[in-house]
Amino acid sequence: TQLLEQSPQFLSIQEGENLTVYCNSSSVFSSLQWYRQEPGEGPVLLVTVVTGGEVKKLKRLTFQFGDARKDSSLHITAAQPGDTGLYLCAGFDNYGQNFVFGPGTRLSVLP
Amino acid sequence: GAVVSQHPSRVICKSGTSVKIECRSLDFQATTMFWYRQFPKKSLMLMATSNEGSKATYEQGVEKDKFLINHASLTLSTLTVTSAHPEDSSFYICSARDRKTDRGYSPLHFGNGTRLTVT
Numbered sequence: 482t483q484l485l486e487q488s489p490q491f492l493s494i495q496e497g498e499n500l501t502v503y504c505n506s507s508s509v510f511s512s513l514q515w516y517r518q519e520p521g522e523g524p525v526l527l528v529t530v531v532t533g534g535e536v537k538k539l540k541r542l543t544f545q546f547g548d549a550r551k552d553s554s555l556h557i558t559a560a561q562p563g564d565t566g567l568y569l570c571a572g573f574d575n576y577g578q579n580f581v582f583g584p585g586t587r588l589s590v591l592p
Numbered sequence: 593g594a595v596v597s598q599h600p601s602r603v604i605c606k607s608g609t610s611v612k613i614e615c616r617s618l619d620f621q622a623t624t625m626f627w628y629r630q631f632p633k634k635s636l637m638l639m640a641t642s643n644e645g646s647k648a649t650y651e652q653g654v655e656k657d658k659f660l661i662n663h664a665s666l667t668l669s670t671l672t673v674t675s676a677h678p679e680d681s682s683f684y685i686c687s688a689r690d691r692k693t694d695r696g697y698s699p700l701h702f703g704n705g706t707r708l709t710v711t
Contacts, residue, residue, distance in 0.1 A: 512699075514699045514700075516702075521683075521705065521707065522704050522705060523596075523598070523685050523687075523702035523703050523704045523705045524636070524685075524702050525702070526699050526700075526701075526702075529699050567635075569635060569636070571700075579638070579641075580626055580638065580687075580700060581638065582628075582635045582636045582637075582638075583635065584634070584635045585634075585635040587633065
């Protein structure tokens, strides 16, 4: 099973600040997904990145997939309290069978 | 969009009883369904992978006789926690992979989870 690591594990910032969270692996992933989860609910898909070097934007969120497809980042501009949640990166390994999650980054945006 | 319905959302049961959790793909057929367990403030831990019509594949350390998984159709998978104990209390989440978009990069669709409390 390939491991995904995320950093930081916890992040508490003020409304309006920018932040970046990272997802890293020593293995190549065919794709990576980013999810956000709120307490008591299932994860909600934010984006899928497939191509090395790919950049996707979702309003104030910018996702990047590393050239070697071993890492990804999520950048949030002008964070809002509504961005608070657990951000998880996840992906299928190169065989497309095992879907693994990173440990998550717990973000708290204070008003 | 693809919807996965998980039921019940919350269940409280007595120690020693069994609890069944259902996971349904409402508007797509799922070749594969995944079951996860999540502890407070932790990430999702894959328990098992089930493919329609075949036996589930369990992750290391997960007791297959305790967590029975049945993937009877392309739209339904069930997880039964047998002889539940307080340490089985947790948040259980299912997810499904759409048969039509079943490629190496297709994302999973998640249910809203089931909060199990064993007293």
